[in-house]
Amino acid sequence: MLDGIRANAQSWGVKLAFGIIIVVFVFWGIGGQPGPRGIVATVNDRNITELEFRQVYAQLEQNVKNSMPGVTPDMLQSFGLEQSALQTLVMRKLLEAEAERVGVEISPYELRRAVESMPYFLDEDGKFDADIYLTTLKNAGQTASQFEDSLRQDLLPEKMQALLSAGAYVSPQSVRNMYDYQQEQRKVNYLLFPSEKHMAEAAPDQADIEAAYKERAPLYSMPPRVRLEYVALNPAELSDPSSIDDAAVAAAYEARKDSFFVPERVRAAHILILVPENASADELKKAEDRIKAIEERIRSGEDFAAVARETSQDPGSAAKGGDLDWFERGQMVPEFADVAFALTPGELSGPVRSPFGFHLIKVEDHQASTTRTLDEVKDELRAALAAEQAAAGLQDKADAVLAAVMGGQSVTAAAGAQGLEMKDTGLVSADQLGQTLGLRASDVQSVMSTPAGETLDAALATDAGLLVIRVAESLPAMTRPLDEVKDELVATLTRDKARKLAAEEAEQARKGFADGKPGADLLPEVKESEAFGREGYVPGLGLGMDLVRAVFAAPLKDAGKGVWLEGAFTVDDGAVLASLAEVLPPDDTAWVAEGPLREQQMLNERAAVMFQAYIMELSKNAKTRILMPELVQPKAAPQL
Structure with missing residues (x-):
């Protein structure tokens, strides 16, 4: 679960960039040599440990299972997750070094x-709950320090991506062109040849049904399944904050005071003029002259935010008038942070050189470091102490329920006795079980292998608490029998054949056009249809991707001229012949509203490409063993 939490902290752009490493491996190669025990690979002078590798592999495996609930072990082998895990870690090490x-x-x-x-650590009011945080980590067998060290490693690529992609740019015209392409709609004139009239002749015979069932058997496979009776013990639900007195809260505050420390921070805005890493003296001077000219405009009275929106080359902040929100000293490169923290609110810096270019910095506010007071934190601290107290007695309650069930009581009666x-x-x-109850993979395996009628001999830990589980029913993997799926199979075969016959009828009619x-x-x-876009759905006809592709490929000059497209196209209710009736360009009013969002989307895509190129360059010069x-080594895919 913790791997899943950390995965949610990573940006899509970083994940997208992982794929580029595959190309690097193919063209630049990786050497293979025996090495120290526990070291899977080295990237320049950095080690990839076996523990790191297994953690990333487990995370990738869980991601696949979450997106493909029915995935089998054989299918997992075919995905080459071993190589993906290695590629992920190589990129992480390269970015760590670059950072x-x-x-x-x-x-x-x-x-x-x-x-x-992170939503996993929030209470019912959507606020961070330190007790939920610590309990979740404890149940997962990790300390806060271990989790935070790992999370820090996962956040670094995201931060590097933002910095390395700061120069991404798309022209307003290219954004508008893409918007027009995506939002254009068209109408068609069409002749529908319904499949309904062919249904009787399309009905399959028994031989067709049996052949189709055999061919589609994998579609009807069912994994092993279980039905569980269980009791969930959740410390957050069993806790009673009113049982914690003020003295206990005060004592806990003193003991945990360090956790309530708020570091010094600044709120600032900036304007960035990018300078390439290996810029020539001429490029450097041009950038410096440009930032000085911008500085002069602001000192002459122009609004900083307006000038930032016009001139800054930082896509992450330019649209917000350069606003960087609050940040701590360590969040920025030293050259930037040293100046920002030395300025007073309202003060504008001169040009500041950093590894990314020249900045002008304007500080809006500056807060000294502080420690939150007991008054400010007493409610959340009281709730945390109550949950800790409940957690301490959780195992006793679970043991009592378990003993009663083992002694012959029903799960219902044993649970009721403990409230x-x-x-x-x-x-x-198994996949549904892991998602529903939040069990670890090893515990899911234990549950699935327990015979029906038996109770697991120990409570299982989850992120929420403990579970006492009895397996009430257990079914092996199976293929649904033909009798069970016959009706839906016959309906599918009949519909498909009827559409095919309708298409043949339409083709014949098309040949007779004068x-x-x-x-x-x-x-x-x-x-005439209603207007539709490129997504594949045509109002009144349903899904018809082939029809939509042909319509949008038709020349604009054919619109309304009665030029019929070649061939017939199958749709939900049969087959159609069609001609382009009208082309409707996007509405300018909609563009005004959606343009900024579309621009940001294209900027994100361009930034991802830039980041991929940067990773490619780092990888090209890396020595990986x-x-x-x-x-x-990827496991061999099963032979079919």
């Missing part, structure tokens, strides 16, 4: 903000 080179790090404030924003209730999962697969147009007998049947090839 050190330019002085970028994840500050304590950034780390805390990331932790406090708890029994719940039933219904029939669920001068490429339908005859008098068909003209009354011609209808595999020391445990047996661990990272």
Whole structure:
């Protein structure tokens, strides 16, 4: 679960960039040599440990299972997750080294903000709950220090991506062109040849049904399933904050005072003029002259935010008038931070040189470091202490329920005696079980291998608390029998065959067009569709990707000229012949509203491409050695 939490802290752009490493491996190669025990590979002078590798592999495996609930072990083998895990870690090590080179790090404030924003650690009011945080980590067998060190490693690529992609740019015209392309709509005139009239002749015989069932058997496979009776013990639900007196809260505050420290921070805005890493003296002077000219405009009275929107080359802040929000000293490169923290609110800096270019910095506010007072934190601290108290007695309650069930009581009765209730999962697969109850993979395996009628001999830990589980029913993997799926299979086969017959009818009619147009007998049947886009759905006809592609490929000059497209196109209700009736360009009013969002989307895409190119360059010059090839070698895909 913790890997999943950290995964949510990573940006899409970083994940997208992982794929580029595959190309690097293909063209630049990775050496393989035996090495020290526990070291999977080295990247320049940095080690990739076996523990790191196994953690990333487990995270990738869980991601696949979450997106493909029915995935089988054989399918997992075919995905080459070993290589993906290695590629991920190689990129991480390269970015760590690059971050050190330019002085970028994840500050304590950034780390805390990331932790406090994670939904896993929020209470019912949507506020960060330190007790939920610590309990979740404890149940997962990690300390806060271990989790935060790992999270810091995951956040660094995201921060590096933002810095390295700061020069991304798209022209207003290219944004508008893409918007027009995506939002253009068209209408068609069409003749529908319904599949309904062919349904009787399309009905399959028994031989067709049996052949189709055999061919589609994998579609009807069911994984092993279980039905569980369980009792959930959650410290957050069982806690009673009113039982914690003021003296206990005050004592806990003194003991935990360090956790309430708020570091010095600044709120500032900036204007950035980018300078390439290996800029020539001429390029450097041009950039410096430009930032000085911008400085002069602001000192002459122009609004900083307005000038930032016009001139700044930082896509992340330019649209916000250069606003960087609050940041701590360690969040910025030293050259930037040293100046920002020396300015007074309202003061404008002169040009500041950093690894990324020239900045003008304007400080809006400056807050000294402080420690939150007991008054400010007493409510959340009281709740945390109550939950800790409940957690301490949680195992005793679980043991009491377990002993009663083992002694012959029903789960319902045993739970009721402790003021708890029994719940039933219904029939669920292993993947559904992990998602529903939040069990670890090893615990899911234990549950799935427990015979029906038996109770697990120990309560299982989850992020929320403890579970006492009895397996009420257990079904093996199976293929649904033909009798069970026959009706839906017959309906599918009949519908598909009827559409095919309708398409043949339409093709025949198209051949009979005089001068490429339908005859008098068909003209009354011609209808005009509503407007539709490129997504594939045509109002009144349903899904028809082939039709939509052909319509949007038709020349603009053919619109309304009665030029019928070649061939017939299948849709939900049969087959159609069609001609382009009208082209509707996007509405300018909608563009005004959506343009900024579209520009940001294209900027994000361009930034991702820039980041990929940067990673490619780092990888090209890296010396990577595999020391445990047996661990990272992809498993052979099963033979079909």
